[in-house]
Amino acid sequence: MDIQSYMHSVGRAARTASRAMAKAETGAKNDALMAMARAVERDIARLLDANRKDVDAARAKELDAAMVDRLTLTPKSVAAMAEGLRQIAQLPDPVGEISGMSYQPSGIQVGRMRVPLGVIGIIYEARPNVTADAAGLCVKSGNAAILRGGSEAIHSNQAVGACVHEGLKAAGLPETAVQVIETTDRAAVGELITMKDYVDIIVPRGGKGLIERISSESRIPVLKHLDGVCHVYIDDKADLDKAIRIADNAKTQRYGTCNTMETLLVHKDIAARVLAPLARIYLDKGVELRGDDAARTLIAQMKPATEEDWYTEYLAPVLSIRIVDDLDQAIEHITIYGSQHTDAIVTEDITRARRFLREVDSASVMVNASTRFADGFEFGLGAEIGISTDKLHARGPVGLEGLTSLKFIVLGDGQIRQ
Numbered sequence: 001m002d003i004q005s006y007m008h009s010v011g012r013a014a015r016t017a018s019r020a021m022a023k024a025e026t027g028a029k030n031d032a033l034m035a036m037a038r039a040v041e042r043d044i045a046r047l048l049d050a051n052r053k054d055v056d057a058a059r060a061k062e063l064d065a066a067m068v069d070r071l072t073l074t075p076k077s078v079a080a081m082a083e084g085l086r087q088i089a090q091l092p093d094p095v096g097e098i099s100g101m102s103y104q105p106s107g108i109q110v111g112r113m114r115v116p117l118g119v120i121g122i123i124y125e126a127r128p129n130v131t132a133d134a135a136g137l138c139v140k141s142g143n144a145a146i147l148r149g150g151s152e153a154i155h156s157n158q159a160v161g162a163c164v165h166e167g168l169k170a171a172g173l174p175e176t177a178v179q180v181i182e183t184t185d186r187a188a189v190g191e192l193i194t195m196k197d198y199v200d201i202i203v204p205r206g207g208k209g210l211i212e213r214i215s216s217e218s219r220i221p222v223l224k225h226l227d228g229v230c231h232v233y234i235d236d237k238a239d240l241d242k243a244i245r246i247a248d249n250a251k252t253q254r255y256g257t258c259n260t261m262e263t264l265l266v267h268k269d270i271a272a273r274v275l276a277p278l279a280r281i282y283l284d285k286g287v288e289l290r291g292d293d294a295a296r297t298l299i300a301q302m303k304p305a306t307e308e309d310w311y312t313e314y315l316a317p318v319l320s321i322r323i324v325d326d327l328d329q330a331i332e333h334i335t336i337y338g339s340q341h342t343d344a345i346v347t348e349d350i351t352r353a354r355r356f357l358r359e360v361d362s363a364s365v366m367v368n369a370s371t372r373f374a375d376g377f378e379f380g381l382g383a384e385i386g387i388s389t390d391k392l393h394a395r396g397p398v399g400l401e402g403l404t405s406l407k408f409i410v411l412g413d414g415q416i417r418q
Contacts, residue, residue, distance in 0.1 A: 001183055007191040010146055011198030013176040014119045018144035021177050022116050026093040028171045029140050033089035036167030037082040040132065043163055044078050050159035051128060058152050066256030066315045070126040071153055081132040081160070084383040088136040091381075094400045095142040098409065109411040114404045116142035118200035121192050122385065123148045123214060125206035128156035133376075133383035134203075135164040135178040141403040144177045146199065148192055150206070151184035158182070193218035203398070205386045208313070223398060225363070225389035227313040228258030228341040230371045233330040233356070235347035236267035240274055242368060243346040247274075248281050249370040250344065256315045258387060259342050259364075259374040263310060263320045265330045271323045272298055287317040294323040310337040327352050331359050338362065340389045342374035363389050363396040 021029075040047065051073040058068050094114045101111035120143050124130045131147055138145035149157040161180035168175050181188055193202055193214055202222045204214040215222050232250050234243045250261035266274055271294070279299045282289060290305040302321065309320045310333070324330045327345075334343050344366035345356040353367040364374040374397065376384025381399030388394045394402030 001185070003183065003185055003187040004191055006183065007181075007188055007195065008198070010179050010181065011119070011192075011195045014144040014146050014179060015198045017174040017177040018116070018119050020174050021139070021142045021144055022095070022118075024142060024173060026095075028173055029093065029142070030089040032139055032167045032171035032173050033085045033136055034167075035170040036132070036136065036164050037085040037089075039163035039166045040078060040082040040085070040160070043159070044075060047078055047128075047156070047159050047163075048073055048075070050155040053155045054128075054153050061152075063152065067126050067152070069254070069256045071128070071156070073128055073156060077129060080377075081129050084129075084133055084377055085136045087377070088140045088383060088400070091140065091400060093140065094404050101411075106417070107413065107415050111409055111411075112406040113409045114401070115407055117403055117405055119144045119146065119198055120385070120403065121146045121148070121195075121199045121202045121220070123189055123192065123202065123204045123206070123210070125150040125210060126153055127205070128153050128160055130205060131157045131160040131180065132164065134385050135161075137383055137385050137400060137403055139168070139173070139177060141400045143403055144179075146179050146181065146192060148181040148189060154184055189214075190217070193220060196220050203386045223386060223388050223390065223394060223402075225258065225339070225341055225387050227339045228260070228387075229263065229311065229313050229337060229339040230259055230261050230341055230374075231263045231265055231330075231334050231338060231343045232261045232371060233265040233324075233327075233334075233343070233345045234267060234270065234274055235327060235330075235345060235349065235352055236269040237349040237352065238267075238270065238274075238346040239348055240270065243274055244277055244281070246344070246346055246368070246370050247278055250372055251282070251287065251319055252285050252317075253370070253372050255317050257372070258313070259371050260315070261319070261344075261371050262312065262314055263322065263333075263337070265322050265324050265333060266295075267330075268294070268323050268325055271295070275299055275321070282319060285317070287319055289319055289321060291321040292323060295321045313339070327355065331356065334360055334362075341387065342366065342371045344369060344371050363387065 097114040122134045165175045204211045289302040291302040296302045340362045342364040343362045376397035384397040
């Protein structure tokens with residue numbers, strides 16, 4: 001295959017399809033999404049069979065456990081895929097929304113209209129559910145999508161892509177509005193991130209190495225986060241039962257996700273009471289604990305934490321623990337070592353909760369809730385195309401609004417500028 005010719009043909013088709021999608025009626029887009037959901041549910045056996053091929057190959061190649069976990073589909077996750085498409089269909093269509101209309105002294109009215117971005121290139125590793133989520137969000141927001149999944153998920157992505165194409169066709173929309181790249185050749189990625197005539201924005205989803213490469217080499221704007229060094233701070237005013245449930249869930253509900261807690265911060269005055277039961281939970285679940293000197297005096301099985309540990313996104317059953325003097329020291333630690341992804345406080349003190357919300361500069365900041373909720377589906381976005389820790393355009397889980405832009409519109413009645 002001539003990769004350059006193939007990718008440029010994909011790009012041209014996507015650009016043409018994007019014009020049709022930008023003017024597509026809400027009803028047609030919703031019909032496509034519902035048809036996709038039905039196809040996913042109908043083809044669950046075929047999807048799981050395709051996924052089994054990918055998982056078997058990944059294990060044969062001895063890929064790490066976190067990647068195999070992200071790669072694996074189950075009947076529950078396939079059902080969630082279909083439900084995500086239905087949720088997107090039920091969300092308000094952002095395209096064409098007009099806001100802020102106001103009269104100016106000249107008599108013109110000035111406002112802003114929400115419009116699609118155009119063609120979105122999505123590069124991702126391991127997660128087959130991204131194929132459905134990204135397709136659904138791009139369709140509803142009036143964009144065309146070029147999806148380049150990792151080679152480890154090629155069978156799964158093609159199977160999901162077939163369901164997506166079936167939905168588009170059923171609704172009378174161009175099947176090229178969502179294209180799943182058919183080659184596993186890495187040169188396809190290098191070509192995609194330089195096709196600025198066809199692609200308007202790149203969204204990388206995967207490991208830090210992938211995202212750093214895309215960010216440095218792309219000639220197209222990139223919507224990204226590099227890593228998820230997420231924190232939970234247990235304040236001395238916390239409800240301890242609540243704190244234990246949250247700290248357990250934030251770490252052990254799933255290890256290989258970017259919103260999993262990697263560092264636990266505990267106020268010194270309640271450390272002995274909260275760390276003993278938490279350590280039992282973590283150790284029973286096989287979590288390796290690494291702590292500062294103060295934490296290690298309380299938990300004998302804890303290994304010493306290095307400076308590098310505070311910066312590390314483990315994506316594994318490993319947790320760093322530090323005991324802090326107060327809220328100020330907790331916020332300082334998050335500011336120095338965090339990745340501006342997701343951070344949470346557990347406290348019953350409303351003043352401290354408000355300070356944490358205001359002063360922690362992360363894309364998602366939480367009070368008395370697990371960091372695992374930092375997710376487009378859980379935030380009511382239907383699904384997410386990714387999480388952004390950038391401060392321009394979109395931040396946090398990126399749903400429909402994050403895939404649109406605003407243009408100024410002017411309504412006049414013959415006015416001319418004097």
